[in-house]
Amino acid sequence: MQILLPISILIPFVSGLLLYVLKLRSFRVLADATLGITVLTSALCWTVLLSGVTGPVELIRFAPELSFTLRLDGLGRFFVGIVATLWPLTVLYARSYMKDEAHLSMFFGFFTAAYGATLGVATAGNLFTMYCFYELLTLSTVPLVLHPMTKEAVRAARMYLLFSLGGAAFAFASMVFLLTNGATGLFTMGGILETRPFGRDVICLFWLFGFLGFGVKAAIFPLHGWLIRASVAPTPVTALLHAAAVVTAGAFAAIRLTYYCFGTELLSGTWAQTVALLLAAFTIVYGSSMALKEPHFKRRLAHSTVANLSYMLFGAVLLTPDGLSASLLHMAAHACIKILAFFCAGAVLKKTGRTGVYELDGLGRRMPVTFACFTVSAVALTGLPPFSGFISKWHLLTAAANVSGLAYVGAGALLFSALLTAIYMLIPARRAWFPDRQADLSGLSDVHEADWEMLVPMVILALGTLACGVFAQPILQVTDAIARGLI
Numbered sequence: 001m002q003i004l005l006p007i008s009i010l011i012p013f014v015s016g017l018l019l020y021v022l023k024l025r026s027f028r029v030l031a032d033a034t035l036g037i038t039v040l041t042s043a044l045c046w047t048v049l050l051s052g053v054t055g056p057v058e059l060i061r062f063a064p065e066l067s068f069t070l071r072l073d074g075l076g077r078f079f080v081g082i083v084a085t086l087w088p089l090t091v092l093y094a095r096s097y098m099k100d101e102a103h104l105s106m107f108f109g110f111f112t113a114a115y116g117a118t119l120g121v122a123t124a125g126n127l128f129t130m131y132c133f134y135e136l137l138t139l140s141t142v143p144l145v146l147h148p149m150t151k152e153a154v155r156a157a158r159m160y161l162l163f164s165l166g167g168a169a170f171a172f173a174s175m176v177f178l179l180t181n182g183a184t185g186l187f188t189m190g191g192i193l194e195t196r197p198f199g200r201d202v203i204c205l206f207w208l209f210g211f212l213g214f215g216v217k218a219a220i221f222p223l224h225g226w227l228i229r230a231s232v233a234p235t236p237v238t239a240l241l242h243a244a245a246v247v248t249a250g251a252f253a254a255i256r257l258t259y260y261c262f263g264t265e266l267l268s269g270t271w272a273q274t275v276a277l278l279l280a281a282f283t284i285v286y287g288s289s290m291a292l293k294e295p296h297f298k299r300r301l302a303h304s305t306v307a308n309l310s311y312m313l314f315g316a317v318l319l320t321p322d323g324l325s326a327s328l329l330h331m332a333a334h335a336c337i338k339i340l341a342f343f344c345a346g347a348v349l350k351k352t353g354r355t356g357v358y359e360l361d362g363l364g365r366r367m368p369v370t371f372a373c374f375t376v377s378a379v380a381l382t383g384l385p386p387f388s389g390f391i392s393k394w395h396l397l398t399a400a401a402n403v404s405g406l407a408y409v410g411a412g413a414l415l416f417s418a419l420l421t422a423i424y425m426l427i428p429a430r431r432a433w434f435p436d437r438q439a440d441l442s443g444l445s446d447v448h449e450a451d452w453e454m455l456v457p458m459v460i461l462a463l464g465t466l467a468c469g470v471f472a473q474p475i476l477q478v479t480d481a482i483a484r485g486l487i
Contacts (some may be wrong), residue, residue, distance in 0.1 A: 001053045005070050005123060008044040010157030012037055016140070020109025027104055031095040034108045038091045038402045043114060045084035049077055056125045056186060064098055065184040068132070071125030073187065075260070078328060078478065079122040079252050083188050086244040087115050089457035093139030093343055094236040096453035097350055101234065107147050111237070114140040118245045121252065125186050127175050127261055134171070134214075134253060138164040141246055144237040145230050156229035161417045163226040167216025173415065174210025178261055187256060189485035191263020204272035210257045211276055211317075217250025218309045221283040225386045231302045235346025238298060242305040243339035248331060251312040259283075264319040276317040281413040282308035288420035295356050300424060308334045314410045315396050322399035324483035325476070330392035332475065333468065337380045337389055339366065340461040341425075344374035347450035347458070349437070358427050366447040371432045373458040377423035383418050388468035391476070393418065408474065449478035 014038045017049070024030050055071035072080070091111075109386060117140050120133030138161070146157035146400070182194025196203065214221065219227040229248065233236050242249065258267065267273050287307025294300040316328030347370045348354055348363065364371040380387035383394075393414065400411040435441060448457065468475060481487045 001049070001051050002055060004044055004100075005053060005055055005057050005072065006049050006059060008041055008048060009070070009116050009123065009480070011042045012112050012119070013136075016109045016111070016113030016116065018109075019112060020105050023105045026385070028100055028107045028201065030104050031091075031098070034112055035088070035091045035095065037112055038088045038115060038134050041119075042084040042088050045080050045119065048072065049081060049084075055123075055126065065179070065478070066128055066253065067126065068129050069125035069186065070123045070373065072123055074478075075252075075328075076122050076124075078332070078482060079248070080119060082248070082332055083115070083118050083122060083244055088092050089460060090240055090339070091237075092238050092246075093346075093457045094234075096451040097236055097346060098234060100414060102146055106143055108233070109450075109451050110140050114144065114240070114245060118249060119293035121249045121346075123309065127178060127183065127187070127256075130253060130256060131168075131171065131175055132408075134249065135168060137246060137249060138168070140160075141241065144239075145233045147233060147237065150232070151250070152229075154347045156226070156232045159229050160226040163216050163223060164252070167213040167223065168482065170209045171213030171257075174213060174316055177206040187260035189260060190261075191266065192261055193266070200266065200270065203266055204270045206393055207257070207262045207267060208272045208275060210261075211254050211272075213254040214250050214257060215313065217413055218244050218254060218313055219247060219250070219283075219287075219306045220279055220310055221286050221306075224283070224287070224306045227306060228299055228302050231298045235349065236344055238302070239339045239342035239346070242302060242342060244335045247305060247309055248335060249328075251309055251316070251331060254313060255316050255324065258316060258319070259324060268319045272365060273317055273319060274406060277314065277410055280310040280314035280317060281406075281410040283307065284314065284410070284413040284417045288424070289418040292420050292424040294424075295358060297348065297355055297357055297360070297428065298342070299394045300357060300428075301341050301345060304341075304421070305338060306423065307421075308381070309336065310413070311393070311417075313398060314381075315399060318399055318403050318407060318410075319485040320399060320403060321480070322324065322395070322402060326392060326395035326399045326481040328479040328482060329395055329472075329476065332390035333380070333465075334393040336461050336465050336468065337377050337387075340373060340458060340465065341377040343454065343461070344370050345354070345460045347454050350454075351450055352447055357431065360428050360431045361439035362441045362444050363447065364429075364430070364432035366444050367449050369455050370450055370475070371429065373462040374432070376462040376465055377427045377430045381425050382422040386469045387465065388465050388472065391469055391472040395476070449457045
């Protein structure tokens with residue numbers, strides 16, 4: 001069964017490259033092949049998760065201290081479960097969304113390859129392996145941002161690449177520091193530094209380099225600009241970029257670096273933790289504030305993602321088991337909620353061509369399923385019970401309350417952000433269901449509901465968001481066990 005670990009990564013990566021090279025002309029063949037590859041990969045992933053396969057599987061050894069190794073621990077399993085669940089739903093959605101688009105071989109090819117790269121980040125057994133897959137994820141997603149081939153898309157792709165390469169350079173410096181100080185083994189809860197020839201301040205500096213380097217993909221301020229520009233990509237891409245792949249991989253990598261490489265004992269109470277906490281708290285307020293003033297529907301959701309990613313980072317840099325558990329809870333909750341919100345925004349764009357929040361008046365009457373699902377995402381992201389967003393935000397607040405000092409600043413940022421989230425998410429829902437009296441509704445006669453291939457993923461995610469809130473205890477038990485190093 002161990003062999004399934006590398007196979008589950010190799011299948012989407014190689015298949016994606018083949019789809020791009022073969023240049024298949026039939027949209028149906030491309031879409032069906034992509035869906036088949038994705039479902040097969042997700043089935044293999046869940047087989048690995050349920051069978052208890054852990055590894056390690058060493059693929060290549062470059063030097064006695066340097067190897068390319070795969071292994072599944074509790075944290076990796078959690079991320080794989082999120083990705084393996086959401087990717088097939090996104091491909092099903094893309095079958096309808098992308099059927100009239102151009103450059104389909106590029107889209108489906110790199111979309112599939114990005115799945116393999118994301119799984120590689122999740123299943124990496126050591127820092128070197130994770131870094132390699134992290135870079136492959138950048139290379140496989142740049143063409144997806146570039147896909148529309150407009151000037152705006154070219155600028156967005158260039159900005160994304162430059163930010164990612166800059167962040168990778170900082171992460172590389174952190175990795176080299178770790179490797180040259182004996183951290184060459186497998187990820188281990190509590191850290192893997194074997195020698196400490198430098199003072200604590202130097203160690204904290206290199207941790208901060210890595211945290212900010214990986215924080216580029218997690219869109220921490222002031223390294224967030226690329227994420228807003230990237231919303232020019234097709235909605236299936238932005239849904240994954242902003243929910244389950246690139247951005248979550250950034251938060252995941254930051255958690256790996258903090259808890260499994262440097263260790264919380266070294267970092268707790270240091271100036272570096274203070275800097276990280278303040279940056280995360282500021283990003284939470286900044287992202288929510290920018291979302292509130294943003295009139296463009298998809299870009300409003302992108303600004304919201306900036307804020308919510310720092311919810312995860314804030315929980316992680318509390319450097320407590322409760323903080324890490326809450327961070328992982330929000331990682332799962334946000335993935336489902338935000339991908340649902342983007343699916344709804346994409347359905348509106350595809351069926352009406354409307355991009356502004358002010359253009360949504362009355363659409364709830366013509367697209368009831370779409371806006372019922374969006375309302376679920378809005379309420380859940382606000383943090384109202386019984387949805388999953390309430391559970392994760394509650395645990396973030398309680399984790400912060402158990403840590404003195406600057407954690408209270410972060411808790412205040414969470415509460416203020418919740419208020420702003422209620423405003424910027426519920427306004428589109430209100431306008432769709434209860435339009436302004438002066439709104440012109442004459443152009444709604446030709447508007448109709450999205451296709452079933454778009455609606456089914458939305459309904460599944462809406463029900464999943466509710467179910468994960470009502471039946472949150474099993475998920476909480478898993479995140480607690482991960483945070484305490486039990487799995």
